[in-house]
Amino acid sequence: MNKKIAFVGAGSMAEAIISGIVKSGILKKEQILVTNKSNRERLENIKNKYDVQCILDKETVITEADIVILATKPYDLKESVESIKEFIQPGQLIFSVIAGISTDYITTLFGGNNPVVRAMPNTSATIGYSATAISAGKYAHEVHLNQAEELFETIGTTVIVNEDDMHTVTGISGSGPAYIYYLVEAMEKAATEAGFDKEIAMELITQTVRGAGQMLKETGESAAVLRKKITSPQGTTEAGIETLNKYDFEKIVMKCVKSASNRSEELGKSE
CATH class of the missing domain: 1.10.3730.10 (ProC C-terminal domain-like)
Known part of the structure; x- marks a missing residue:
């Protein structure tokens, strides 16, 4: 996969996905960028463990990435988007692994027409056994879903579902x-x-x-x-x-x- 991926958020779900991707070898470690709100210690821990790029400077992380993965807590999403939206480029693909949050809301927060794909993996991604459901936002097309499948299949299996079913997916495979x-x-x-x-x-x-x-x-x-x-x-x-x-x-x-x-x-x- 010839893409650079930026994780916004460095919690347990982000780490599980990073771990799975690194083990799969689909991306080189320098193709994975990670940032968070302000926790330098957590970023240092991720860097030491996986040898990926961990940077607090949001502009550098976002502008270098082809795909931005939102992996914050739901209540941190709005503040996180505010901190990066000025650096988001037209057409830049956005994945969200945040429970409960719709693609329409994410699109509204960014205020543009970037393609948004919602995914619900689980922490078995760490060992390549996640069950990940994927759904497309209104500006996302088949090519974007294909990219999501390509990425998330490195950490387990994937299925494409209607976004309305994502709450049930969260209750079944997410949790x-x-x-x-x-x-x-x-x-x-x-x-x-x-x-x-x-x-x-x-x-x-x-x-x-x-x-x-x-x-x-x-x-x-x-x-x-x-x-x-x-x-x-x-x-x-x-x-x-x-x-x-x-x-x-x-x-x-x-x-x-x-x-x-x-x-x-x-x-x-x-x-």
Whole structure:
């Protein structure tokens, strides 16, 4: 990819994407520029870790870039745009990985007709396993979506969705890794409370989660079918599933996703 990319924001999501891009080798390290509001220590940390260009001077970062990636917190977006909008060039492509914020709002903040593409990766980007949804703003065309796919496919898989679906995407894949980690925490706690060795428990749980994901991916069978295949009548798995049903596990997970989606909508309404 013969492009220079500028990250505006250097938080955990920006770092996850930077890490994935560096590992993929799609860009040379000198093609990646990073800036933030004023945190020199954080920029120094990113520079030392990934050997990319970390610069507080916004003009240098923006004018050198072909693509600008907005990776700030939602409540910092307006101030961040104000700090860079005078340096944005006509036609310069803008990606946003900010939860809840619409492309229309971003376009309004910049006050022009730059193409804006919205993406929702997750922190598994760090190891190249992100699930990233992409949607186009009103000035973005197929060529811009193709560039987004080319970039984000270096850190995992991509799908193109309508922007109206992005709140649901946030609740499912954007926040999804945290739900899985929470489940793993609970399984680990159950094992250790039973007197099981913690390290062995984690090895078993980690491989179990990994294997379940691969089964879903490679067999093409639904989660319901795979679950039923290992749930023998009156067996151990059935006993566990019955307990999950007793405590409305399905409804709890559905409410969890809905809550995250609703929060994404709330962030959008605060535009």
